[in-house]
Amino acid sequence: MKYASIGYGIAAAFVVASAGYATSATAEDLVRIATASTSVAHGPLPLSMADPSIFGNNGIRIEVTNLNGQSANCIAALLSESVELCQVGTPTGTDAIAEGAKLKAVAVVTGPINEIFISKKAAEASGVSPDAPVEERIKALKGLNLVTAAPGTAHYLTLAATLEKGGFTMDDVRYRTLGDVTAMIESIRAGQIDGALWTIGSLAPLLMDDSGVRWISMARGDIDEFKTLPYVTVYARADWVDANQDLVERLHKSYADAIQQLKTEPERTSKVFKDAFFPNLDQALWDDGFNMARQAYLDGAKTTAAAWQQSLDMQVKGTGKNYEAASFEAIVIPAARAE
Numbered sequence: 001m002k003y004a005s006i007g008y009g010i011a012a013a014f015v016v017a018s019a020g021y022a023t024s025a026t027a028e029d030l031v032r033i034a035t036a037s038t039s040v041a042h043g044p045l046p047l048s049m050a051d052p053s054i055f056g057n058n059g060i061r062i063e064v065t066n067l068n069g070q071s072a073n074c075i076a077a078l079l080s081e082s083v084e085l086c087q088v089g090t091p092t093g094t095d096a097i098a099e100g101a102k103l104k105a106v107a108v109v110t111g112p113i114n115e116i117f118i119s120k121k122a123a124e125a126s127g128v129s130p131d132a133p134v135e136e137r138i139k140a141l142k143g144l145n146l147v148t149a150a151p152g153t154a155h156y157l158t159l160a161a162t163l164e165k166g167g168f169t170m171d172d173v174r175y176r177t178l179g180d181v182t183a184m185i186e187s188i189r190a191g192q193i194d195g196a197l198w199t200i201g202s203l204a205p206l207l208m209d210d211s212g213v214r215w216i217s218m219a220r221g222d223i224d225e226f227k228t229l230p231y232v233t234v235y236a237r238a239d240w241v242d243a244n245q246d247l248v249e250r251l252h253k254s255y256a257d258a259i260q261q262l263k264t265e266p267e268r269t270s271k272v273f274k275d276a277f278f279p280n281l282d283q284a285l286w287d288d289g290f291n292m293a294r295q296a297y298l299d300g301a302k303t304t305a306a307a308w309q310q311s312l313d314m315q316v317k318g319t320g321k322n323y324e325a326a327s328f329e330a331i332v333i334p335a336a337r338a339e
Contacts, residue, residue, distance in 0.1 A: 031061070031063070032084050033062055033063070033065070034064075034067055034073070034074045035087040036069060036087065036092075037068070040289050041293060042110070042232055047269055050276035051272055054258050054261065057254075058251075074088045075101065075235070085106065085235065086235045087109070087235075088235065089154045089231065089233075090311055094311070094323055095152070095319070098325060102237060103237060104331055104332075106236050106335075107301040108232075108332070109298060110232035112227065112231055112296055113219055113232065114154075114155055114158055114198060115203070115218060115220070115292070116197045117195055119195060120211055120213055121191065122144060127140075128140040130215060134222045134223055135166065138216065141173060143172070145174040145176075146193065146195050147177065148198065149177065150179075154231055155198065155199075157317075160318065162216065162223065181202045184202075185203060189209075189212075200219045200292040201290070219292045231296070241333065252335040255301040256300045259297045259299065260299075263297060270286075270287070300338065302337060302338035303332065304339065308327075308332060
């Protein structure tokens with residue numbers, strides 16, 4: 001299994017990497033968490049890092065390692081027992097399960113967190129308004145030079161599903177892989193590409209100089225079918241979940257509490273979050289990304305069986321793998337199940 005093979009190699013590094021992220025609480029239970037990101041897309045966890053009382057109120061002290069986008073290392077750390085939890089894109093975990101990893105989903109924190117930006121030039125050439133029905137905006141993507149993450153990732157699968165809703169496929173756009181946000185922005189500005197699908201807020205600088213247009217936003221709910229897709233999930237080893245059921249319940253509650261605060265106390269949580277992680281970011285850019293992300297956080301850190309299956313169905317189309325082992329009933333703990 002590819003995740004396990006690299007897990008032991010990074011175990012020692014976690015001791016050093018996580019040291020700066022330990023929260024200063026006096027709770028009895030220490031839980032080590034690896035996260036693929038501390039961006040607004042993963043918001044409940046970084047908010048809790050900045051405000052230890054969120055987990056502390058549930059008797060938990062967290063120690064967090066930010067892997068800066070290295071999602072495979074998150075699963076590897078989990079399987080090597082370097083951490084107890086891995087917060088990562090949902091498909092990364094279900095893909096590991098399909099390959100044999102024994103994992104459970106203990107919290108599902110974020111719904112769709114991506115959006116499509118296209119250049120102002122491409123938008124004008126399409127003859128379609130940014131406010132037109134989403135079906136028209138999707139059809140306007142045909143033939144464009146678009147970039148996003150690699151095949152099989154949540155971003156790629158979302159782009160493919162978006163195009164499918166318009167009646168065409170990835171073959172109907174000029175797609176290539178690009179994961180460098182700065183390169184995306186500059187390429188759009190220079191006319192080297194027409195647009196990109198990426199995490200909410202990342203491409204907002206294009207709005208600041210009027211060089212780009214927010215064309216379709218999944219977080220905003222532009223596509224009804226995607227509104228509840230589980231995008232970011234917190235995974236744990238199945239045997240650890242079985243052995244720590246009370247702690248797991250309190251962990252789930254902590255994530256749910258963080259989401260509630262993000263949704264009901266936007267001014268306070270925005271300041272706490274930004275001051276801790278993005279103190280030098282332009283306030284307008286921060287506000288744009290934070291306000292978009294708040295719409296994507298899933299109430300109660302829960303997802304439905306239908307939404308989970310929809311995500312798996314998208315993966316099947318993208319990878320052709322068998323995801324029966326990653327079914328909702330088999331993987332999602334009861335506390336994280338919504339009706």
